[in-house]
């Protein structure tokens with residue numbers, strides 16, 4: 001069952017029938033887990049203590065144990081019947097194997113890519129708090145160091161990586177400094193030959209002379225493409241941007257195609273994964289971790305988006321100020337969220353409408369296109385996790401908003417839940433710590449405190465990430481959280497329950 005669930009989890013775009021089949025199997029797996037848990041608990045009690053104690057315990061509790069075993073056996077029989085029923089039911093409704101594709105829908109994929117590329121064209125006047133970071137990148141690009149260097153910009157989804165890199169890439173100093181340049185959007189799934197083709201086209205077209213792109217590019221294979229690219233780049237000082245990198249293998253694939261002739265060429269990449277950003281690539285590298293927008297900048301950006309039509313100087317009307325500040329606070333400095341929320345509020349002018357949104361801003365429940373799009377973008381990070389990491393991540397939403405989660409405690413809890421894989425020669429604590437580090441590197445958990453050796457001591461979840469985790473947890477019945485804001489549903493059959501009160 002576990003393997004089935006893992007396979008189904010890797011597939012996106014399941015039909016409704018398939019989804020309900022997966023939900024049935026998940027429910028069943030939970031039930032089986034419960035029975036095993038109960039059985040183990042009883043067995044351990046019988047086996048604990050010395051020989052005499054065990055004998056005494058067994059004799060005294062014999063009738064009760066008999067009854068318990070009978071109860072467990074009945075439950076098992078019932079489960080066996082239900083397990084037999086599942087495939088029958090699936091066949092009856094015409095779903096007998098999971099067909100979903102392993103990635104998201106094609107149109108969704110295209111939309112995500114378009115969205116990423118649109119960040120290349122954000123106007124200067126629409127940007128806030130970018131100047132210092134931009135100057136730093138420009139300095140790294142043009143510092144005159146002859147060896148080819150890699151510059152990585154790392155940050156969570158929607159933190160403004162593409163926007164920042166685009167601003168540095170398109171500035172005049174950089175354009176003048178390099179002989180040729182190319183911007184490549186990589187994304188989660190890529191084909192190396194297609195990347196090489198795009199790169200050749202970009203390099204050829206971006207030159208001032210607009211050289212003619214070799215016509216038979218589409219029929220060329222890897223070796224020929226490589227040859228063209230290397231021959232083209234060798235005498236030149238080039239800059240190439242690899243936007244939205246998800247896999248560390250990319251560099252291995254592309255390294256040979258980007259020659260280092262010690263003429264000051266640069267490769268710039270953006271990624272959500274700090275591991276990729278900080279791998280040294282065997283060359284000189286700089287890493288820039290993007291920070292959330294400060295309060296002032298976040299406010300400025302929100303006002304710009306929310307009040308552009310209603311007030312000429314884009315300022316917030318006095319009566320809306322308190323609510324607006326509260327809304328901005330919820331975005332925790334994430335530009336993507338601020339822009340989405342600002343866009344949503346720009347169509348609302350009444351104070352009552354604003355308070356309604358603010359009070360019901362349960363991101364995961366809202367049915368709004370702008371916010372849906374934001375969710376899609378943030379969900380990419382979640383979908384990229386392995387089955388185990390997904391469970392570790394979802395578990396973190398059981399803690400209240402803004403809660404400081406201690407590393408040691410979290411690791412123990414994950415172990416107790418059975419999320420941690422057994423690996424020979426490594427202690428479960430080390431495996432769990434590795435899971436934590438992976439979530440941190442992928443910017444899905446944020447480190448708040450570190451010990452003197454630089455190891456995370458406590459971390460927390462970004463509000464929006466937590467909302468997404470909550471929404472997935474609810475559909476998968478992984479857990480439910482009651483914080484007094486919503487009516488507790490009596491039918492909820494979630495596996496874990498977190499009850500949070502403020503007093």
Ligand SMILES: Nc1ncnc2c1ncn2[C@@H]1O[C@H](COP(=O)(O)OP(=O)(O)OP(=O)(O)O)[C@@H](O)[C@H]1O
Pocket residue numbers: 115116119122126127128129130155156157158159160161162163164244270272301335336339377
């Ligand atoms: N400094 C900024 N000022 C104003 N708007 C910004 C800023 N940074 C980003 N944005 C806006 O936030 C949105 C997301 O930005 P961007 O696409 O650059 O994020 P990203 O980190 O590249 O996301 P992803 O990880 O999905 O690639 C865009 O709509 C962009 O216009």
Ligand SMILES: [Mg+2]
Pocket residue numbers: 116119161162163243244270
């Ligand atoms: Mg991007």
